[in-house]
Amino acid sequence: MKIKLIQGDMEKEIDIYSAEGLSLMSDLWTKVSCHNRLMYEPTWLGIPIIQFPEDIVMMQELIWKVRPDVIVETGVAHGGSAVLYASILELIGRGRVIGVDVEIRKYNRIAINSHPLSKRIALIEGSSVAENIVAETRERIGKDDKVLVVLDSNHSYDHVLKEMELYSKMVSQDSYMVVMDGAQGLVWDIPNGKPEWKEDNPLKAINNFLSKHPEWEADSYYTRMHITSNPTGFLRRRAV
Numbered sequence: 001m002k003i004k005l006i007q008g009d010m011e012k013e014i015d016i017y018s019a020e021g022l023s024l025m026s027d028l029w030t031k032v033s034c035h036n037r038l039m040y041e042p043t044w045l046g047i048p049i050i051q052f053p054e055d056i057v058m059m060q061e062l063i064w065k066v067r068p069d070v071i072v073e074t075g076v077a078h079g080g081s082a083v084l085y086a087s088i089l090e091l092i093g094r095g096r097v098i099g100v101d102v103e104i105r106k107y108n109r110i111a112i113n114s115h116p117l118s119k120r121i122a123l124i125e126g127s128s129v130a131e132n133i134v135a136e137t138r139e140r141i142g143k144d145d146k147v148l149v150v151l152d153s154n155h156s157y158d159h160v161l162k163e164m165e166l167y168s169k170m171v172s173q174d175s176y177m178v179v180m181d182g183a184q185g186l187v188w189d190i191p192n193g194k195p196e197w198k199e200d201n202p203l204k205a206i207n208n209f210l211s212k213h214p215e216w217e218a219d220s221y222y223t224r225m226h227i228t229s230n231p232t233g234f235l236r237r238r239a240v
């Protein structure tokens, strides 16, 4: 079966069962899914989580493999992702989530704090790149804690690059920093997208960061489902 792609003046037929077809169909689904805001649909244990289902499954795999003592997440929103991470830690039997958000809305805070997994979640309100917030986050991490970081706050290039520089230092060797929403660079041209996303996106920050930090590598294992908002966003800190 073939699909005919017509984009501007370009017309091309692609076999949907080829590697190119898989890549194209995944990109097209990502665009259609974002256009229909499907990533706002899921909930995790009762709390809205803003993720693609495939990324939720990949985060579960990653946390189960790394078995971190601490997961630092920037960008909490309703708290569904913090509860997701806490729920996997609960199954492992130890670990906690530190969630940082510039604005933790009253009803989101109430929902998170009254959730059965709240015992594993601490919230810090403030900008993830503010000196005092970074310091407070660091203070809550023990010297020997195995740390995994998830960056999912402001998705502009400048902010993400700043966050990567600040939070990468907290990540343990052989653990990960997951940089979310690199797909912003893919969906800039959808009807409700923004032309500036083409250049201003987390993927560019990831590429810049990787070019300066050979101790980090992108792990494509966690993007093997193809549908992901985090292309090249699962970054492993090499053990040296």
Ligand SMILES: C[S@@+](CC[C@H](N)C(=O)[O-])C[C@H]1O[C@@H](n2cnc3c(N)ncnc32)[C@H](O)[C@@H]1O
Binding pocket: 048, 049, 050, 051, 074, 075, 076, 077, 078, 079, 080, 081, 100, 101, 102, 103, 126, 127, 128, 129, 152, 153, 154
């Ligand atoms: C995409 S949502 C996070 C989604 C959440 N991680 C999830 O999976 O459900 C982005 C969040 O980042 C927060 N945010 C925006 N700028 C920020 C900043 N400078 N520092 C910390 N959080 C920020 C917003 O308030 C918003 O709650």
